Amino acid sequence: MADHTLRTQLTHPDRGVLLFGITPPRLSNTPERIREITAATLARLSDLDVDGLALYDIDDESDRNPRERPFPYLPTLDPAGYHADYLSEWTRPAVIYRCVGKYPEGELRDWLRTADTDRVLPVFVGASSKGKQVHTRLSQAQALRREVRPDLLLGGVAITERPDEHLRLIAKQQAGCAYFISQVIYSADAAKSMVSDYFYACREQQLEPRPVLFTLSVCGSAKTLAFLQWLGVHVPRWLENSLRHADDTLAESYEQCLASARELAAFCRKLGMPFGFLVESVSIRKVEIEASVALAREVGALLGRRATADPAR
Numbered sequence: 001m002a003d004h005t006l007r008t009q010l011t012h013p014d015r016g017v018l019l020f021g022i023t024p025p026r027l028s029n030t031p032e033r034i035r036e037i038t039a040a041t042l043a044r045l046s047d048l049d050v051d052g053l054a055l056y057d058i059d060d061e062s063d064r065n066p067r068e069r070p071f072p073y074l075p076t077l078d079p080a081g082y083h084a085d086y087l088s089e090w091t092r093p094a095v096i097y098r099c100v101g102k103y104p105e106g107e108l109r110d111w112l113r114t115a116d117t118d119r120v121l122p123v124f125v126g127a128s129s130k131g132k133q134v135h136t137r138l139s140q141a142q143a144l145r146r147e148v149r150p151d152l153l154l155g156g157v158a159i160t161e162r163p164d165e166h167l168r169l170i171a172k173q174q175a176g177c178a179y180f181i182s183q184v185i186y187s188a189d190a191a192k193s194m195v196s197d198y199f200y201a202c203r204e205q206q207l208e209p210r211p212v213l214f215t216l217s218v219c220g221s222a223k224t225l226a227f228l229q230w231l232g233v234h235v236p237r238w239l240e241n242s243l244r245h246a247d248d249t250l251a252e253s254y255e256q257c258l259a260s261a262r263e264l265a266a267f268c269r270k271l272g273m274p275f276g277f278l279v280e281s282v283s284i285r286k287v288e289i290e291a292s293v294a295l296a297r298e299v300g301a302l303l304g305r306r307a308t309a310d311p312a313r
Helices: 006-011 031-045 079-086 105-114 138-148 165-174 188-204 222-230 237-245 249-271 286-302
Strands: 017-022 052-055 094-099 120-125 154-158 177-184 212-216 275-281
Touching (some): 006 017, 006 120, 017 212, 031 286, 052 079, 079 094, 120 138, 165 177, 188 212, 188 249, 212 249, 222 237, 249 275, 275 286
Parallel strands (some): 017 052, 017 275, 052 094, 120 154, 177 212
16 A cells, blocks of 8 residues: 655655645634634544645734734644644644744754654744844754654745745755645636646756645635735735625635636646645634534545545535
8 A cells, every 4th residue: 555644645646735725723712722622623624635634833924014913912832842742633643833932942943852753844944024022933943853863754835926936946955855835826827837847947957856735724804805905915816806706705716716726736746846725724714614524524535545535515
């Protein structure tokens, strides 16, 4: 039987990778409430055939945009601590984001030393702006991983809107990144252009392209749409109009996410580019959480995953 562990899928991909992404509970929650939230999350994921769970590291990114943040910044649990203290029942791997600028080098070093290669795959995220004061730069964190734990499979972030992103991906690959996860995608064209540029640049430089996982996120309201745009996510004007004027914004965004998944999967398969998807669930609204789970189920079917119970849609 083929080995379909996440590490194997990322290093020797023979089918699309599928992750489910969440934000750790808010720091203000009590331990009892955190355990309740975790139990509910694991119950929702129990019948999804995903390769792993992605845990976001939330940072105050007000430096990236002078406009008012549509949603207030509310600190959450550290994803590594949340994984260690509350997710012992999750038996599959966890992709743990680290906004490296938040952490002194010694703290990152200690975490790298103790990380379990069978359970943890890090994604290093750099500063949200060039002028931001940081404890550790991205290049320093990458060098630290090479020194302390070269056996840990490192991931990097891809931002499809940047015209030179393919060059950044190659630089990150040469610095040790074995896979990439995009920012939320609402423009399949931008994602296809980045992947195409990266694929052919790798060919020119005789490099093996690393898997790119496309992040999909349902949008349930005009305010959520504004937040995505505040974060720098490109939403084509026609799609923005569709979402703003839809009778059901959540249903419209769901269909657009699924259409993007189909388009990107077909494109990558034709190109011969290793790929996958991360379906994220970052809302506290039950209807949006359930839509994210349903989307992950449908994207899994697109990737040829086993059938699961019918979604409650």
